[in-house]
Amino acid sequence: MPKEEFYVDMTCGGCSNAVTRVLSKLDGVLYEIDLPNKKVIIESSYSVDVLLETLKKTGKEAKYLGCK
Known part of the structure; x- marks a missing residue:
């Protein structure tokens, strides 16, 4: 499976939790x-x-x- 790279304007742990929630x-x-990046x-x-x-x-x- 290909690895795709995305930019998401995340500034804190809450933002990364939101990403986890939708991807799950x-x-x-x-x-x-x-x-950090x-x-x-x-x-x-x-x-x-x-x-x-x-x-x-x-x-x-x-x-x-x-594509990564």
Whole structure:
């Protein structure tokens, strides 16, 4: 499965918890949260569009950065 990298405007643990909450609703998703660099790396079979829309549900700015 490809690893996709996203920017998410996270500033604290609460922000990263929001990312965890929305991603945990998707089946078969592995992810790493890099809070200091405001990045989320996701490994899944979902499309980039689905992942980006899911991350935007946190209420934070989210952008696709590319394949890792």
